[in-house]
Amino acid sequence: MSLDRRDFFRLAAKTAACAAATPRVAEARPSPKLPDEALGLLFDGTLCIGCRACMPACKEANGMPAERTPLEANGQTSAVWDAPLDISGHTLNVIKAWRDGTGLTKDVVHDGYAFTKQSCYHCVDPSCVSACPVSAMTKDPVNGIVSYSVDACIGCRYCVAACPFGVPRFTYDTPKPVISKCQLCRHRLANGEFAACATVCPTGATLFGKVKELKAEIARRRRLTPGSTTTFPRGRLGGTDSYVGRVGRYVPRVYGEREIGGTQVLHLSGVPFELLDKPELPDVAPAAISETIQHGLYYGLIAPATFLGILVAAARRNMIAAGKNPDANPPAVKP
């Protein structure tokens, strides 16, 4: 029995109806909220003096090797000890300098310079976690730290490709590679310690704390008069250390506040973030869109199961019920 044109269209219409009904059944994947106890960092570029003390501290705390940075001088190439220009498979945190023209005045756009920090943002809705097929990237439900498990990782690098900040990095130079990313020194938290970069920062430019309290601190700083003197917390919020300095002239934007659904590492700056190579990102997390599509198509496996049912019925009718298997050809005519 063959399926005539009308049957085919009926079948197609049914399939289409099922497919169309499915997304309505399935909820769009809700965007996660910032955990109440979320931990994070505030990087205030106007306080950073570019000493880069946070970089070796990060390496020491995380057992990362030094990088050989080739330096060309006088026609010779030498390897300077550990002066990485970017994060990599062996470096989780770098301070970068931006300059314009003569680069003489800090935090001004014309003939000025500024510092910025590159490390994991610990997104509220991380792309790396959504991408990872083996749960090697996870977000802690309590403190929101995005961490990596080498024991689970298969090295597919979907997280490297997915992160819009370019944070997870892969070690291509070894047959036993890993993914490297800042995990907010989660191994130090149990000992009552906190992120090494914030611990050593002399001016409190990198400040560790609960994201909610960091946001209150950001609001306080933005209320102060630029150029006036104030006391900044140093190390972590709620600690005893402090640093007396001048209030920066902040651009009216906090980087990380809304980018792809918000992050737990927030940046203040005296110059526009575009100049600091911070990517311009939408408010909606790509992970939420991707998972809405996936969950929509595969909600309760209703659509695949329905489609399979139709396929099995049609294939059965054509291959068995009609009594002739199309694959069972008439015997070959012997020449």
Next chain:
Amino acid sequence: MTAHAAPAPVGGRLVTKTTVVLAGMMLAMGAVLVLRLVYGLGAVTNLNNGYPWGLWIAWDVTIGTALAGGGFSTALLVYVLNRGQYHPLIRPALLAALLGYLQAGLSVFVDLGRWWDFWHIFWPTYAQPSSVLFEVALCIMAYIVILMIELLPAVLERLHWQNARKRLDRVLFVFVAIGVLLPTMHQSSLGTLLVVFGPQVHPLYQSNLLPLLFLTSTVGMGYAAVTIEAAISSVGLERPFEKEILAKLLAIGRGLMGLFLFVRLCDVVYRGALSHTYTPSLPMFTFWLENALLSVPLWLLASKKNAQRAKYLFLSAMAMALGGIVYRLSAFLVAYQTGAGWSYFPSLGELTVTTGLIAFEVLGVIVAVRLLPILPAAPERTLTP
């Protein structure tokens, strides 16, 4: 139902100039893979942290399996929609599909940095079902098994195991049905893979309709590949070119290309990306290139007369296959822009592996059609048109 000549082994010598060259290409691939295993991915590839996925994913997986899409799209026609007339095409299509998916699987395996742990994808405590890659990997692995079962009748015939063959026939419809479902799922998901890349993918390419665009182009590419393979085997093995059947196949492919282009254009307009279609950029160039190629069957096969001409059919199939190839390479490598300072072009080592995998496919086809009943038995000379 039309009677067809039953499939029969082609026979002939296995060691020829062609097969020796193909084996040589595979040996070169083997040498590169040894280096990759000993020294790591960086030693043989140009992959970097800006372009962590390269040729082995963009070509071997997304294009290799799309060109193998003839396996499921022909099965859909022959078995599910019971278009018996397409029957001579089914076994060659299934064979090409199996080889295409095997090479894709091998490519992913050597691309995995920590390949010894690849089984984590299937292990319940590790598996992460929200990951698009999880679904792709699971479906591809399952489909390879299904394809082997779908081709089993050819092996059983060859061994003259009639009882086993009969028993398999009774349940084969279940595997055929799954064999249509799985590629429908993972071929669309190959497009969804890009959604989580968000704004890193150029606005002409990033879309919530990527699954639909990848699925329709896959079916078209599959039919194109079946046509090209039929043309090659008709020349190489002096067999008739099944023009009438292929014309109908390409008519469906043509319709799908029309759908693809229509959906894509509407989507670009809806997303407000229309200005990018005339703002010069590399993705703009590839966007027009692939759309032009994919539209070739629309006008080349427009008249009934032309739609029956072997040359036009072949050219349309080539354009469709090429258009699909450009679309996938662009989406994964050209439109994927991860920030200033990063660039990628495949290394000699990566190219050696990819060509080695293509050689594996071609060699696989040659050996299989010579040993197994895959192609319809050659008819009398007088029947050749």
